[in-house]
Amino acid sequence: MGQMEVDEVMCLPRLPRVAVCGGTHGNELSGVYLVREMLKVEKKVVEEEEEPVLVMIVLSNPRATQQCHRYVDTDLNRCFTHATLNGPMSDTDPYEIVRSQELNTLLGPKGSRQAVDLVCDLHNTTANMGMCLITYSDCDWICLHIFRHLQKEIPDIPMRFIHFDVSNKESYSLDSVGKHGFAMEIGPQPHGVVRSNIYTAMKDGVQHMLDWVRLFNSGTMFKGGFVDVFTMVKHIDYPRDSVTHNITAAIHPHLQDRDFCLLHPEDPLFQTFSGETLRYKGKEPLYPFFINECAYYEKGIALSLARKRRVMVPSIRVETEQEQQANDHEYSSEEEN
């Protein structure tokens, strides 16, 4: 990418197909209920819309949802690597591996031209994170503009943009199946519970996201600006007993619920069960998030840490048909490489 002029407008392809996925983790109930409700009132493609958007509404993990568990055999949201999706199928495959391949057929194939244009995957967390959009890229202008739009339209909810610097080859989550994608993560909410304020925030978030896509497809120009991006740097596990592997401390009361409050070297991290304070020994102040997420105990993560930096997002608008044809030609020659 060359150096952008501040007032230069970037032209990007239309987004005719959007997928909204809930219940990727069966006990994250805002998304489960929202998808159920959206399926009840599913609007067909409206003829009078100038630029209709096909919205696919998907319950990602029906069996886990029915049991109200995160997963049945294995975490579905780690099953979308190219290796897993294209691996050989067998009768004894875990349920979620089979399901990930079904979803890849429905929404992908990942990496191909047939993939849906945008995947919005709905999640809840027990951490006090407000609303977060989580993606693999810090320069996907579609996702960044959706974020800016949500910030503007839903000003009373703390909103952050999180970036996991993982290559396309290694990306593992459902949102990586679409040409663009992000997880919409809202907390705090216990798993197995639906809180009305959290549900409403998610419902509004999805509605504004779809509105943005329609506006974008209709030719609206979205002015650029700055977005603070939190890029994941590392995870910290709980201190554990060397024999039983059980945790021997809890998140310190001064850190609990303080997602995105800068953590400095020597700040309290954990409180052992005998009352001792364990402190952050890193050299660099970083931003904690996913503090005390229930599902991460088994993944060995007490909290994650991110660096914050300002990203300059260019103005964008949808490509005209002419520009699209020119770019299509370029895309096919890239594919052959």
Add this chain to the structure above:
Amino acid sequence: MSSYSNTARLTEARRVAIFGGTHGNEMSGVTLVNLWMKNSDEIQRKGVEAKPFITNPKAVEKCTRYVDTDLNRAFTPENLSAPGGDELPYEVQRAQEINKVFGPKGSPEAYDVIFDLHNTTSNMGCTLILESSKDHFNLQMMNYIKKAIAPASCLVLLNEHPLLKYSTSRSVAKHPVGLEVGPQPQGVLRSNIFEAMRVILKHALDFIELFNEGMEFPSCSVEVFRVSERIDYPRDANGNIIAMVHPNLQDCDWEPLNPGDPMFQTFDGKTIHYQGSGTVYPTFINEAAYYEKQQAFVTTRRETLVASAIGKA
């Protein structure tokens, strides 16, 4: 000043158990009991044998509420005498084992006191659960705990309702005491919730020690919240939930709910109002485990019970 009331003479409470992991994903109790099984210094008291015990180890291992059936509903007379051994649901087998060790329920050999440690996703704060309004020992203990932790609050929930009462693991003992602390998500350990539960237990054990040493406790009044009614979520013909706890009610455990107040909010934003005949005090509002038990919250009525003066026999 015991001229107007006789002091009830009760036997010493020598054998005391502390149950954790009755629900395997309620982490404060699991953590405290594991801690005390490793090192029981903190729970030692003169004249008291305090036994920490994990009631549902398989559920704890899987970090799930239960494996086959809810252990805290399993201590019915039918279950406790059911034949079938290995073929019985895991928790029914467990109930029979627990009844052997800590009971038998209703017999003189049963443990004197069992504390059963629980967490809830509801904003209940520290709650003590009482199963009988006539258990003067427990009433005195709860009064002692409330005074000891003041100004911090600890409320007493009385579940004596003939239909809504259930057969808990602690019911094996002569004096069953439920400890419920929230809000905490299932599977999560919050240090403030953990410490709160620890402090309550400390005072509870102190009380027992004092009682066993001969201290007399004068008659006192104890405010309790008596379970009245279970309110389910509105559901459609297929049994699916069609509304959520209203934002005005969410997290408002123990606050008055008046007829006409918002109670539920449908997914498309409509309000459903409370239609009861009088003011009630809701609790267990939006407890995760109760979606499958058809309960959005329970209503309670405030009552003052009088505990007799007690002293050891």
